[in-house]
Amino acid sequence: MLAWAVVVSVLVMTILSLLRVNVIFAIIAAALTGGLMADLSITESVKALVEGMGGTAKTALSYILLGAFAVTISYSGITRILVRNLVSVLRGKRATLLLVIAGVASLSQNVIPVHIAFIPILIPPLLKLFDEMKVDRRGVATALTFGxxxxxxxxPAGFGLIFHETIQSAMKQSGADISLGEIAQSLLLPGSGMILGLLIAVFFSYRKSREHTINEVEELQEEAEEDLSGEKFGLRHALTLVAILFALIAQLYFGNMIIGALTGLVFMYLFQGLTRVMNVVPLERGNAVMSQGIGMMGSIAFVMLVASGYANVLQSTGSVEALVNQTSGALGDNQIVISFVLLVVGLVITMGIGSSFATVPILAALYVPICTAVGFSPLATAALIGTAGALGDAGSPASDSTLGPTSGLNADGKHNHIWDTCVPTFIHYNIPLFLFGWLAAVIL
Structure with missing residues (x-):
């Protein structure tokens, strides 16, 4: 029963999410299911859920502050200039637009490591353009999640360096030595599966036009309908870029997104305080900025808190270890079968926990002894751990790789988190990632 607690709880979360039950309720129901199946009482399950919610408190606060910073940037009007330029260049070129979005999103992981913080800045002003071009927003979601x-x-740079170092450290703790270069080599083939998935999504799955239902939208819709032709780049836009630069420098120097977001907010208000002519962000709009920031990113932050609690329930009960041990114990020494099953287990675990970075240490501690015993090379083992950790990050209702795109695309209420983000990204990325990762484990 203990080994199946993970599987059943993830199924509960997935089914409830597909039935359009709120993601937070779905995660809580899954956590209680996993706890009860692991012989915890309801009270003990809730306690483990609450105790584990602190695991992502830093990330949650970062997202809220980044949301507020994004709002101040939108007040400056610089996003309207960006949208105007994109409209003039990309109007009518749906595939090119999706590939550009995927490229911009990719920069957020390595070149300018701000993760999902750029989405509430860039995407909401583009929603009107998407509707005019009849862009299928599922394609936009897949482009964002790819990046x-x-x-x-x-x-192995930016967040990629952190991910590869996490794999290396976790493997060494379990007795397997491997270099960062070898880890990067092992993950090239699995990652290429995601490139294939992106191309399929852009040029086949979401190539056709799609009409979106019209909903009433208050502030964001009014902003989207503003005339973009009259605004020119000026001093306040230049100061906004300076504030963004300072925020990025602070984030990179201190290695902390909270400090980076606070630095950006301080400079935006500081420029306003120097002279009213600059008019970057009025000081009296402070409460409105924070409220909009919480509204934009607060739901993501809270989902991640609850997801962290859910992960704590699964880990504290020992159900993850029991699942791997029970499945691996019946596999013999057939590497093809073992690698397939280990990837399936990784998919289930990461779908539940919702974070590839948090899943890697768990998987490495369980996978390395199994892989060593049946003769997998260090490269193949790294490919299995990296692929299994990344599997489920796309498609999971609790992952920031899906919550981030939804936060931008649903700013006008026309985008469903499960059916328009999670399902498309699961199909286009988890399936090829699984197949290419399985191939890498077999041939490396």
């Missing part, structure tokens, strides 16, 4: 995920899988 949030593929670079850290394949490129």
């Amino acid at each position: 949030l995920k593929a670079p850290y899988v394949m490129i």
Whole structure:
């Protein structure tokens, strides 16, 4: 029963999410299911859930502050200039637009490591353009998720360096030595599966036009309908870029997104305080900025808190270890079968926990002894761990790789988190990632 607690709880979360039950309720129901199946009482399950919610408190606060910073940037009007330029260049070129979005998202992981913080800045002003071009927003979601995920899988820089170092450290703790270069080499083939998935999504799955239902939208819709032709780049836009630069420098120097977001906010208000002519962000709009920031990113932050609690329930009960041990114990020494089953287990675990970075240490501690015993090379073992950790990050209702795109695309209430983000990204990325990762484990 203990080994199946993970599987059943993840199924509960997935089914409830597909039935359009709120993601937070779905995760809580899954956590209680996993706890009860592991012989915890309801009270003990809730306690483990609450105790584990602190695991991502830093990330949650970062997202809220980054949301507020994004709002101040939108007040400056610089996003309207960006949208105007994109409209003039990309109007009518749906595939090119999706590939550009995927490229911009990729920069957020390595070149300018701000992760999902750029989405509430860039995407909401583009929603009107998407509707005018009849862009299928599922295609936009897959483009964004590709950029949030593929670079850290394949490129050892920025968030990718953190991911590869996590794999290296976790493998060494379990007795397997491997260099960062070898880890990058092992993940090139699995990552290329995601490139294939992106091309399929852009040129086949979501190539056709799609009409979106019209909903009433208050502030964001009014902003989207503003005339973009009259605004020119000026001093306040230049100061906004300076504030963004300072925020980036602070984030990179201190290695902390909270400090980076606070630095950006301080400079935006500081420029306003120097002279009213600059008019970057009025000081009296402070409460409105924070409220909009919480509204934009607060739901993501809270989902991640609850997801962290859910992960704590699964880990504290020992159900993850029991699942791996029970499945691996019946596999014999057939590497093809073992690698397939280990990837399936990784998919289930990461779908539940919702974070590839948090899943890697768990998987490495369980996978390395199994892989060593049946003769997998260190490269093949790293490919299995990296692929299994990344599997489920796309498609999971609790992952920031899906919550981030939804936060931008649903700013006008026309985008469903499960059916328009999670399902498309699961199909286009988890399936090829699984197949290419399985191939890498067999041939490396």
